[in-house]
Amino acid sequence: MRWKPEPAGPDRSAEAHEPAARRERIRNELEARGVEASTAEALAEPLQKQLDEGRMDMAGLLDGVALGLRAQGEITQQLSKNASEVQEIERLMGSFASELSKLDEVLEVLAAYLRRMRTTTPTPSTRILH
Numbered sequence: 001m002r003w004k005p006e007p008a009g010p011d012r013s014a015e016a017h018e019p020a021a022r023r024e025r026i027r028n029e030l031e032a033r034g035v036e037a038s039t040a041e042a043l044a045e046p047l048q049k050q051l052d053e054g055r056m057d058m059a060g061l062l063d064g065v066a067l068g069l070r071a072q073g074e075i076t077q078q079l080s081k082n083a084s085e086v087q088e089i090e091r092l093m094g095s096f097a098s099e100l101s102k103l104d105e106v107l108e109v110l111a112a113y114l115r116r117m118r119t120t121t122p123t124p125s126t127r128i129l130h
Contacts, residue, residue, distance in 0.1 A: 023048050026062070033066035 023044040030040035030047075043065060051058055 019048065019052075022051075026051070026058075029058075029062050030066060033062060035066050035069055039069060 026047050027037075027040045027044040030043060031037055035043070047061060047065065050061065
């Protein structure tokens with residue numbers, strides 16, 4: 001079905017001649033398809049221009065817009081979830097690096113202690129390390 005102003009009737013006469021009434025109808029149709037009110041309001045005018053030029057079928061266009069916006073919302077939600085997971089992994093890796101640094105310090109102290117023990121004059125009873 002092509003977008004054509006409906007015949008003038010009791011409730012369609014204003015819509016047939018008034019762009020604002022057509023935009024309102026488009027906005028209402030988008031909201032009925034689950035599009036958020038602010039988004040429907042922003043899209044109503046550009047969609048009206050497309051429909052007025054006779055390039056598109058109204059129902060198909062509005063269904064496509066609603067479907068695209070739902071997909072975009074799902075993708076945005078998934079990206080947000082992935083970003084929070086990446087932040088959690090970064091936090092864990094930072095904590096792990098901090099613990100490795102502490103372990104490295106302890107190993108350096110132990111190595112220094114062992115070097116000092118080897119350089120001292122060994123007595124027969126101190127040669128064996130347990």
